[in-house]
Amino acid sequence: MISQSNYKNIVREALDNVMHYLSPAEKRQSIWMFLLLLLGSLLDVFGLASLVPVIMAASKPGSVFENRYSVALYHLLGFSSEKAFLIFLILALLGFFLLKNAFVTLINYQQVRFTARLALNIVRSQLNKHNNLPFWQFNKLGSAHLIHTTIGIPGSFVNSIIRQLFTLFSEGLIVVVIVLGILVYQPVLFFILALVLVPTTLLTYRFLQKRSMKIGARLDSLKPLSYALLGDIFAGFIELKLANRQEQFKKRVLENQEEHQGLEAVLYLFSLLPLKVIEMAAILAVVTIYLYSLLFAGSAQNLVMIIGLFAAAAYRLMPSVNRLITALVAMKQHRFTFEHLNNLREYASWQLPAQVPLRFSHSITFENLSFSFPESEKPVLHNINLTVRKGEKIGLIGASGSGKTTLINILLRFYIEQKGRVLVDRQPLTDENLLEWYKLVGYVKQDTFLMETSIKANITLNDESVDEDRLNYAIDQASLRDFIDSLPEGINTLIGERGSRLSGGQRQRIGIARAMYKRTEVLLMDEATSALDNQTEREVNEAIAKLAHTDITIFIIAHRITTLRDCDRIYELKDGKLYAEYQYEDLIDKSLIQ
Ligand SMILES: Nc1ncnc2c1ncn2[C@@H]1O[C@H](COP(=O)(O)OP(=O)(O)OP(=O)(O)O)[C@@H](O)[C@H]1O
Numbered sequence: 001m002i003s004q005s006n007y008k009n010i011v012r013e014a015l016d017n018v019m020h021y022l023s024p025a026e027k028r029q030s031i032w033m034f035l036l037l038l039l040g041s042l043l044d045v046f047g048l049a050s051l052v053p054v055i056m057a058a059s060k061p062g063s064v065f066e067n068r069y070s071v072a073l074y075h076l077l078g079f080s081s082e083k084a085f086l087i088f089l090i091l092a093l094l095g096f097f098l099l100k101n102a103f104v105t106l107i108n109y110q111q112v113r114f115t116a117r118l119a120l121n122i123v124r125s126q127l128n129k130h131n132n133l134p135f136w137q138f139n140k141l142g143s144a145h146l147i148h149t150t151i152g153i154p155g156s157f158v159n160s161i162i163r164q165l166f167t168l169f170s171e172g173l174i175v176v177v178i179v180l181g182i183l184v185y186q187p188v189l190f191f192i193l194a195l196v197l198v199p200t201t202l203l204t205y206r207f208l209q210k211r212s213m214k215i216g217a218r219l220d221s222l223k224p225l226s227y228a229l230l231g232d233i234f235a236g237f238i239e240l241k242l243a244n245r246q247e248q249f250k251k252r253v254l255e256n257q258e259e260h261q262g263l264e265a266v267l268y269l270f271s272l273l274p275l276k277v278i279e280m281a282a283i284l285a286v287v288t289i290y291l292y293s294l295l296f297a298g299s300a301q302n303l304v305m306i307i308g309l310f311a312a313a314a315y316r317l318m319p320s321v322n323r324l325i326t327a328l329v330a331m332k333q334h335r336f337t338f339e340h341l342n343n344l345r346e347y348a349s350w351q352l353p354a355q356v357p358l359r360f361s362h363s364i365t366f367e368n369l370s371f372s373f374p375e376s377e378k379p380v381l382h383n384i385n386l387t388v389r390k391g392e393k394i395g396l397i398g399a400s401g402s403g404k405t406t407l408i409n410i411l412l413r414f415y416i417e418q419k420g421r422v423l424v425d426r427q428p429l430t431d432e433n434l435l436e437w438y439k440l441v442g443y444v445k446q447d448t449f450l451m452e453t454s455i456k457a458n459i460t461l462n463d464e465s466v467d468e469d470r471l472n473y474a475i476d477q478a479s480l481r482d483f484i485d486s487l488p489e490g491i492n493t494l495i496g497e498r499g500s501r502l503s504g505g506q507r508q509r510i511g512i513a514r515a516m517y518k519r520t521e522v523l524l525m526d527e528a529t530s531a532l533d534n535q536t537e538r539e540v541n542e543a544i545a546k547l548a549h550t551d552i553t554i555f556i557i558a559h560r561i562t563t564l565r566d567c568d569r570i571y572e573l574k575d576g577k578l579y580a581e582y583q584y585e586d587l588i589d590k591s592l593i594q
Pocket residue numbers: 136139373376380398399400401402403404405406407
């Protein structure tokens with residue numbers, strides 16, 4: 001059942017959520033805006049109320065002298081002709097409307113600027129939150145959900161909560177002022193109006209609010225699903241075409257869209273409903289009063305006047321009441337935005353502690369290190385002990401799922417060990433030296449992250465003041481020189497979405513160049529050579545061989561033995577344990593990997 005408390009809840013909840021994103025100065029500003037908004041609404045009502053007497057006076061000669069207020073004003077302003085007085089009144093009315101509308105437009109301008117700023121605050125907070133998420137949680141959420149909650153949810157919150165709050169306050173005030181006016185001048189009319197409009201409004205709201213809330217929540221879950229499906233369709237363009245699965249995926253997107261569009265259509269219908277219902281109730285009331293007056297009352301004179309007044313009041317109130325219900329229903333419908341904004345909120349303001357320096361001159365040590373994922377009992381890494389000296393090249397091999405990538409992710413602090421520690425020059429890696437550590441490490445993943453921009457921007461990660469010497473060094477170290485020289489636009493060549501205009505080897509070498517540009521001292525490579533053809537494998541290996549002659553410390557996860565030629569030591573991981581240590585030659589002899 002809808003109750004007063006339910007009505008209050010959504011408004012209070014909305015206000016609580018809005019307050020969270022306002023600075024103290026913005027809170028003060030919002031109170032001012034609220035007061036100005038109220039003033040704007042009052043002026044609106046006053047403007048409308050002043051129209052009727054002025055027009056009536058203008059249409060009936062001599063009427064100015066029949067009303068004591070107009071007579072008083074006439075004499076106060078020293079007029080000597082009714083005509084001049086009427087011209088003055090009409091011009092004053094025009095001036096008033098002009099000023100009022102300029103004022104209301106100014107308030108509206110302030111209001112939209114305020115909401116735009118607020119929207120930005122919310123997007124910023126969502127971005128902070130998502131950037132600060134622990135890696136495993138970030139992975140779990142998925143990019144479709146993250147995009148939806150970073151941009152989609154703040155958009156819905158601003159449009160369907162904040163803007164509706166403004167509507168609620170301004171229209172609410174208009175309704176209150178009109179209703180109070182009627183109560184003072186026509187108490188009977190007030191009761192008839194209350195009798196007709198209050199139950200209709202409450203029933204309409206009751207009918208719409210729960211249904212809208214359900215539909216809103218369903219749409220909220222359909223949206224990221226459609227992003228994810230579309231992401232799959234376009235990212236998997238080649239694979240889906242070859243497997244002849246595009247139709248199947250298309251069908252899923254269309255099923256999703258069918259439900260989506262159907263629900264949107266229902267919501268649209270809901271938005272039209274309140275006005276129609278209120279209108280029906282008003283007409284019903286007019287007919288009832290009229291019939292009553294005809295059938296039961298001796299003189300219908302009085303009631304007919306009341307009907308006229310009722311119709312006039314209802315006509316003015318209906319749009320406002322309609323907007324009130326629509327605003328409340330929209331807020332209910334978007335109540336799900338609160339949950340998204342509250343979820344994981346602690347990360348929005350999370351900050352790294354003050355950083356202490358970290359030196360890497362001697363060694364990196366994994367000490368009694370064990371790790372398991374939060375939702376699983378079985379450790380993925382078990383009591384790893386390994387010391388690597390600066391400048392050493394370490395190979396990591398092992399069956400799929402043996403824990404190689406997890407070990408690298410721990411070294412990168414994307415996962416944090418439950419037991420043991422990682423030491424750099426005997427200093428444990430913690431949040432206090434994380435940024436210092438990140439200055440030293442570079443990571444070349446199997447699927448190198450590439451942006452739809454130039455080779456240069458990809459290597460420097462959009463560095464605004466590029467160090468050209470460093471860039472040239474990086475290009476040489478990654479064996480990209482010949483390739484770049486062969487391109488008409490050289491380093492400024494655009495590489496297409498996710499590097500679509502590059503070969504697999506070129507993509508990986510851009511990853512290596514990026515790590516070199518950054519002055520990486522510890523390079524982590526998750527080698528994808530198993531997925532590369534012989535030519536590109538040669539290209540990547542050439543880049544790795546070049547790096548072997550530097551004092552960069554390298555960890556390479558390898559699937560092909562040739563990648564490990566320059567490694568000082570090679571470790572095999574098995575079921576999360578360091579199972580054996582090899583030299584390159586041992587592996588060739590044993591043909592452990594190919
Ligand atoms: N986010 C995760 N949540 C739960 N388990 C995970 C997660 N990521 C990896 N695992 C599990 O941890 C184990 C080790 O995975 P890891 O990616 O480290 O293996 P790997 O040796 O790098 O394999 P590959 O050579 O196939 O890349 C696997 O059993 C994997 O299923």
